[in-house]
Amino acid sequence: MVLIAAAVCTKAGKTIVSRQFVEMTKARIEGLLAAFPKLMTSGKQHTFVETDSVRYVYQPLEKLYMLLITTKASNILEDLETLRLFSKIIPEFCRSLEEKEIVENAFDLIFAFDEIVALGYRESVNLAQIKTFVEMDSHEEKVYQAVRQTQEREAKQKMRTMAKELQRKRMEQKKDGGRGGGYSGGSSSEGFGNSGSGGGISNHSSISTPSIGIGEIKPAPSAPKPAPSRNALKLGGKNRDADTFVDQLKSEGEKVANNPVPSAASSSAAASAAKAKPVSDVPMDDIHLRLEDKIVVRVGRDGGLQAFELSGLLTLRISDEKYGRIRIQLDNGDQRGIQLQTHPNVDKELFKSKGQIGLKNPAKPFPLNTDVGVLKWRYQTQDESAIPLTINCWPSENAEGGCDVNIEYELEHPRLELQDVCITIPLPMGIAPSIAECDGDYHHDSRKNVLQWNLPVIDAASKQGSMEFSVPSSIPGDFFPLDVTFSSKVSYAELVPLKVQMVDDGTDAKYSAETLFYTDKYEIV
Secondary structure, three states, X not given: OOEEEEEEEEOOOOEEEXXXXXXXXXXXXXXXXXXXXXXXXXXXXXXXXXXXXXXXEEEEEOOEEEEEEEEOOOOHHHHHHHHHHHHHHHXXXXXXXXXXXXXXXXXXXXXXXXXXXXXXXXXXXXXXXXHHHHHOOOHHHHHHHHHHHHXXXXXXHHHHHHHHXXXXXXXXXXXXXXXXXXXXXXXXXXXXXXXXXHHHHHHHHHHHHHHHOOOOOOOHXXXXXXXXXXXXXXXXXXXXXXXXXXXXHHHOOOOOOOOOOOOHHHHHHHHHHHHOOOOOOOOOOOEEEEEEEEEEEEEOOOOOEEEEEEEEEEEEEEOOHHHOOEEEEEEEOOOOXXXXXXXXXXXXXXXXXXXXXXXXOOOOOOOOOOOXXXXXXXXXXXXXXXXXXXXXXXXXXXXXXXXXXXXXXXXXXXXXXXXXXXXXXXXXXXXXXXXXXXXXXXXXXXXXXXXXEEEEEXXXXXXXXXXXXXXXXXXXXXXXXXXXXXXXXXXXXXXXXXXXXXXXXXXXXXXXEEEEEEEEEEEEO
């Protein structure tokens, strides 16, 4: 087929969005669009109109028309299939099928149109692929952002440490200045060094008093003024060193706050923004461990694993500095060859030999009140046995021009307990399904044109289930891709923390742990 243009227009003939795919003058395309309202007929859901040179294929969308302009030599069946795909694109980017909403999302629609057609010819893409292309989600960008956030947190931690050190030195120098009020700084040190009694200090101070020229009590406060001024200059020098450190970070492209001592509110806001993790209901002890598994699965509608990727992270959070120097004992029950990688500051040999997480320098503590990633893992495979939950969707055409759909699920790993499972099935626009049988609950979202199959728990006791429904005026391709979401408190990687021990004496320390296994993208295409 040769597709000349795609447009969204009102029933009065006003063009809202138009995208042409072949070289054509503006006057020519405007003439073709202007001629369409005069040629179209009402009362049909899928129809076309031909002129001497082109064919108009259109579909009503409430108050609008989705219009394709093709050559007369194009295949009408392919035209209708392409029209259905264009019609599915509109609700994905627009909350309502109204002119104002179409105008606000015009560029997103144009980008999506370009993914469907290139140089007038249909691309072999489906709705899920188009959404992925338009989103332009980049794993490299996420990694870069995560590294930047880690660098920012480390820079802020260094600045807080420097600020505390400066504050401590300033307090010490204030104390030294207070002792120098009765005598000079050099005489003070000589007095503490040569005399072990209070009498020696008192006798020395009586000798130094005439040399300072203090005859009365009132002028005494004026004597220590030079010492604090020198101390102030020293503090200023330290501040300049801190500013130089900040300038160096900024020159390297880092974002560092101008104030070296951030407020408690800004620190808590930064921590909450950096965390960005699902909320947990596990009470947190002073030592808290979090194991997080995230899975990406793509399976073909006729079977066959197309993509499988598992990524995980073990984070440690310590709330009390007395637990800073610890080691974590892990039990790795995996037999599939999941790749494990420790943090650069973690003792790799200790982990390989004993399965323990500890710092290379045992004398150094873990950071305080910070989520620290100490171990990450990744697993990619084409082995279908790795799929935790299989979904079989069987749409078959019936005698009424619609489809009877049977969907089955089966839990392949009985040790898992999947919670809040939701299987989302796309439907033709504006058509409600008729449910014949369903394990669990279902919900028809007419705005998004999807059927949601909800199952609170899938475990070894309820590892199988099915749903049957029928949809009029549909074809088997209307029910793909299926999207699956779930969460679990059982680790897919089979990593389990056994105990936490103190480095000094090897005693066990109390800790809390949580495990979260969830889907990043799980679809049947």
